[in-house]
Amino acid sequence: MFDDDQDMTSIRDGIKSLCEIFPDKYWREKDRSRSYPEEFVKALSDHGYLGCLIPEEYGGSGQKLRAAAVILEEIHRSGGNGAACHAQMYIMGTLLRHGSEEQKKKYLPGIAEGSLRLQAFGVTEPGSGTDTLSLKTTARKNGDKFIINGQKVWTSRAEHSDLMLLLARTEDREKVKKRTEGLSVFIVDMRTALDNGLTVRPIRTMLNHATTEVFFDELEVPQENLVGEQGNGFRYIMDGMNAERILIASECIGDSRWFTAKSTGYANDRVVFDRPIGKNQGIQFPIAQAYAATEAAALMTEKAAILYEDGKRSGAEANMAKLLASEASWKAAEACMQTHGGFGFAEEYDVERKYRETRLYQIAPISTNLILSYIAEHVLGLPRSY
């Protein structure tokens, strides 16, 4: 459970070498100009890393989830950021599990080779937030088409994706028996939809994340783009959440290890009062605390990944992994910032960039409170609070 097997070691070594071509300076410049790391994403795609979870019969390399976890961890550990393309790895899971054979043959080979980008995921709406079941974007059936109207927010990478996986309401909320019914999943071909009912507007944020808000105005989507059965979309989306939580946890662990390496390096080198600042326990202890928290989170992440790969229930572990890893990376970020003193604020040290980047994970793709409430209610059997 604790050591990489041979396959994982070679994936880890391969991705490490690739990341060396994209040093801190590359990420710093992308961050400064808020531009998309096109070259990095292309390199990952050309090496087949983004198609690693797609089965071989559809052109991918059919790896287990831990392969994707190792790839994302190493990207973050190198000082980079996988958010520009991590969704290309896992959004297709909904299609793979619930799409028709025809849909899989049509889309998966292109996604595996990188000629087709499926990395926009339209779930969150401004009015409903975390309460996904209150979403208001509608898909109205009209002959052999669905007509989409509404709005999504925080639809990341929409400007850098050919397809979007969209969750929309196909039945009024008042008419369904269960709150979880009445939502459906669609593949929206954004290449034809743009300016034909779909508008994408970038949102500038505190980190370089290529996120957007999208508007649907009488957008026509062919019936054949409905994934699975009409009305079951919420369940399909939830099926993919555990993999996403495990992969985001891996990114946090990578961040945390980057911060800790940076902290220890600086604490050993920086001399104040004629001695390295790392001699002071006030500097050592927060770094050590973050290290311990990270190692614990890494164990939980690995446990969740193994359960997931074995087809066992992994909801509790996947949620706890994401919770613990996002808190550990924030602890490591805080320790790193404090260790660097004023220099932590200087762009050229990259600490402030990674600090901004890793803060996201306590909020997206799901916020800490919602994970705690999942654990309280679904694991510990406490009464529902909402």
Ligand SMILES: Cc1cc2nc3c(=O)[nH]c(=O)nc-3n(C[C@H](O)[C@H](O)[C@H](O)COP(=O)(O)OP(=O)(O)OC[C@H]3O[C@@H](n4cnc5c(N)ncnc54)[C@H](O)[C@@H]3O)c2cc1C
């Ligand atoms: C940079 C970025 C990228 C994103 N990318 C995507 C994407 O690609 N696709 C997509 O669909 N979404 C995306 N999101 C949205 C993200 O998943 C949501 O921001 C997140 O789930 C939180 O939802 P919210 O922002 O609407 O917060 P809200 O739901 O408004 O909640 C605000 C705060 O209240 C707390 N809260 C709410 N209800 C409760 C409760 N019952 N008990 C306790 N606390 C509660 C929350 O935990 C949170 O801290 C992204 C967000 C960001 C910031």
